[in-house]
Amino acid sequence: MYLYLIIYALPFMFFIFERDDTYGKIAHKYLWTLFTLLLMILIGFKYRMGPDWHSYVDMYARASESDVGIQDILYINRDVGFAFLNFLAAKYITGDLGLLAVNVFCGVIFISAILKFCNYYKMNKLAVSICLPYLIFVIGIGYQRQALAISLFMLGLVFFFEGKIYKYLFILIIAALFHKTAILLAPLILFNEAKANKLLITLVLLLAMIGIYEVLISNSMDLMVRSYIDRERESRGAWIRIIILIVPAILFFVFNKNYKKVMEVNEFSLTKWFCAAIVCLPLFMSISSTAVDRVSLYFIPVQVIVFCRFIDLFSTNASRYLFTLITYLGFGAFLIVWFSLSNYSWAWIPYRTYEMFYIF
Structure with missing residues (x-):
């Protein structure tokens, strides 16, 4: 766990020791680049990490079989983007290097997309700190396909806020190729203030969703229903993660008028509907906490939006620093609690990589 704590401390250290002079900016640029590379290595060079590791190994093993064609891989794995990526790696790269x-x-895509979203905010160091404990350390390392889909969705949000809905939709389609649940976020364009033929876009989206269901999802939908609903699987810790989402949602509604002054129009509109949906999540926990837990992962950007924009409401630097410290300590506490008490933390501790099998 010490490795995760050290990495978590770095963005806050950059924030504290950030300097405005020329040499300070140059040093900060290089150090931040090294930090970015560190995160990419953490995600990219993991080995036997997360509860789904063997599933990914099996996918790659099937793709490596000499008599298997691309059509067979796409039939086995309905997330066609990830399936095609495994197929290319297995056919053109030798041995385990393909999986690597x-x-x-x-x-690389996962970290780049998240940092692009975080850099949208002035307090980008705080934004990264909010993403580190669960999104990067837990989801990024343990659940590769949905992690990639979430990060691409966050990249798409940058275009969404800027009113570039076609770019948002393009990014979202790519995200859905790696995890089909991402397509459920397409109707969010209805909350965008950009001038476009929304009725036409909605019709196209409905047709696309029907097509995606028939081609990619229908054969696996029964399995998903049995897994999440019929068996009434319980996702331990789901309530804690939902509560952590509800806190920024309540903060947003309490200071709704203030947020409207510091947010972009599309950013405010999306956050408002996201927060409303978050407040409703507990109503569905009795049906399937696992399904709600998985869907709630797409609401993680709300934490970044609300907390980073909340700092803009303060008029003094002392208040900003204090809130930054409180937020940092809060998410740091969540990191420690999760890795200390979660029944599944064994899949992340110790961190293992291809060269050194046990670190910290």
């Missing part, structure tokens, strides 16, 4: 190449590719 898949992980590295996903790690």
